[in-house]
Amino acid sequence: MGRERRHKPLYTAEQRRIRDASPWTLVQGILAPVQLVICIISIALVLRYLGTGEGYMAATVSILIKTLALYTIMVTGAIWEKEVFGQYLLAEPFFWEDVVSFAVIALHTLYVVALFAGFMTAQQLMVLALVAYAIYIVNALQFLWKLRMARLGGDTLKEVTA
Numbered sequence: 001m002g003r004e005r006r007h008k009p010l011y012t013a014e015q016r017r018i019r020d021a022s023p024w025t026l027v028q029g030i031l032a033p034v035q036l037v038i039c040i041i042s043i044a045l046v047l048r049y050l051g052t053g054e055g056y057m058a059a060t061v062s063i064l065i066k067t068l069a070l071y072t073i074m075v076t077g078a079i080w081e082k083e084v085f086g087q088y089l090l091a092e093p094f095f096w097e098d099v100v101s102f103a104v105i106a107l108h109t110l111y112v113v114a115l116f117a118g119f120m121t122a123q124q125l126m127v128l129a130l131v132a133y134a135i136y137i138v139n140a141l142q143f144l145w146k147l148r149m150a151r152l153g154g155d156t157l158k159e160v161t162a
Contacts, residue, residue, distance in 0.1 A: 010149075022080060022083050097143055104132060
């Protein structure tokens with residue numbers, strides 16, 4: 001039989017009040033699905049290019065748009081985190097999500113630098129973008145899991161152990 005182990009709440013009552021009143025909460029709620037849609041479209045364009053050799057410019061532009069969306073959500077997310085938790089990044093409730101976000105940003109930034117510096121082939125750039133997208137999807141799943149656990153547990157994260 002499993003036992004339930006309670007973790008400290010994701011938000012204090014005051015943090016929940018600030019979160020609910022913050023315009024940055026709405027901004028994050030809009031940007032997150034928009035970025036996901038951009039990513040899905042970009043994945044299709046990158047795979048098309050890798051599979052057919054056609055559509056390099058469309059794939060490249062889509063990756064740059066995805067990178068811009070990522071930078072935007074990271075900056076606005078940092079502002080949100082500062083407003084709710086009192087620090088721009090790495091607040092305890094979202095520490096690991098932020099750490100993985102840094103990896104995602106690093107890979108996207110490497111893509112942009114490599115593209116403009118010309119030190120990777122088109123194939124290598126597209127593979128790099130897919131790696132960045134894979135880590136981004138892991139990161140998105142982290143946030144979705146956190147949101148789901150917070151909602152199921154009334155903002156208290158729970159872990160069920162055997």
